[in-house]
Amino acid sequence: xxxxxxxxxxxxxxxxxxxxxxxxxxxxxxxxxxxxxxxxxxxxxxxxxxxxxxxxxxxxxxxxxxxxxxxxxxxxxxxxxxxxxxxxxxxxxxxxxxxxxxxxxxxxxxxxxxxxxxxxxxxxxxxxxxxxxxxxxxxxxxxxxxxxxxxxxxxxxxxxxxxxxxxxxxxxxxxxxxxxxxxxxxxxxxxxxxxxxxxxxxxxxxxxxxxxxxxxxxxxxxxxxxxxxxxxxxx
Numbered sequence: 001x002x003x004x005x006x007x008x009x010x011x012x013x014x015x016x017x018x019x020x021x022x023x024x025x026x027x028x029x030x031x032x033x034x035x036x037x038x039x040x041x042x043x044x045x046x047x048x049x050x051x052x053x054x055x056x057x058x059x060x061x062x063x064x065x066x067x068x069x070x071x072x073x074x075x076x077x078x079x080x081x082x083x084x085x086x087x088x089x090x091x092x093x094x095x096x097x098x099x100x101x102x103x104x105x106x107x108x109x110x111x112x113x114x115x116x117x118x119x120x121x122x123x124x125x126x127x128x129x130x131x132x133x134x135x136x137x138x139x140x141x142x143x144x145x146x147x148x149x150x151x152x153x154x155x156x157x158x159x160x161x162x163x164x165x166x167x168x169x170x171x172x173x174x175x176x177x178x179x180x181x182x183x184x185x186x187x188x189x190x191x192x193x194x195x196x197x198x199x200x201x202x203x204x205x206x207x208x209x210x211x212x213x214x215x216x217x218x219x220x221x222x223x224x225x226x227x228x229x230x231x232x233x234x235x
Contacts, residue, residue, distance in 0.1 A: 010061065152196055
C-alpha cells in the first residue's frame with residue numbers, strides 16, 4: 001500500500017542475490033525509466049522507482065486478474081475469438097511501446113496480465129531496450145529471455161528489431177490456441193534446435209477449429225527469417 005495515496009500497488013524488488021550486481025542494477029533501473037515513458041491502457045503503468053530496505057524497487061499498477069499463462073495452464077480450451085482479442089490487446093500495448101522506441105524482448109504468457117474487465121495489459125519490460133540505442137547490458141552473444149517465445153535471431157544474440165517482438169506475439173497466439181508453444185522438447189537444447197531449423201506445426205493441425213487463414217498469419221509471424229514476417233504489427 002502506497003502510504004501517500006493509500007492505493008494498492010505492485011512492487012518489483014531486485015532479488016537479494018542480484019542486489020550488488022552492477023549489470024542487474026543497471027538493467028533494473030533502465031526498466032523503470034523506459035516503462036515509465038509508455039502511457040497506454042494496454043501496458044502496465046509504472047508509478048515510480050524506490051528502495052525497499054536498501055534494495056531497488058519499482059512500484060507498478062496492480063493488475064490482479066492473473067496472467068495468460070494461468071489461462072493456458074488451466075487446460076481448458078480458449079476460444080479462437082478470445083485468443084485473438086487478447087492478442088490484439090498485446091499488439092496495442094506493444095505498438096505503443098514501439099512508438100516510444102522500446103522493444104519488449106520478453107513477450108510470453110506470464111508477462112500478459114488480465115485486468116478486472118478481462119482485457120490484457122502487457123507488463124515486465126525488464127528486458128526491453130531502446131530501439132535507437134545500442135545499450136550493451138550483456139556480454140556479446142549472451143541470450144536473456146524466454147526461448148519458448150523468442151525469435152531465432154534473439155536467441156542467437158543477433159541484432160533485433162520490432163519483427164522480433166512480432167515473432168513472440170505469434171508464438172503467444174499459437175500457445176493460446178493450442179495450449180503449447182510453437183516449439184517444444186525435452187530440454188532447452190532440443191527446443192533451440194527446433195527454433196533454428198523447423199517450421200512449427202500449423203495450429204489447425206493441433207486444433208482443428210483454428211481457421212486456415214489464421215494458420216497462415218501465425219506461421220508468417222513465426223518465419224525464421226525476419227524479412228519473411230510482416231513489415232510491422234499492423235501487417
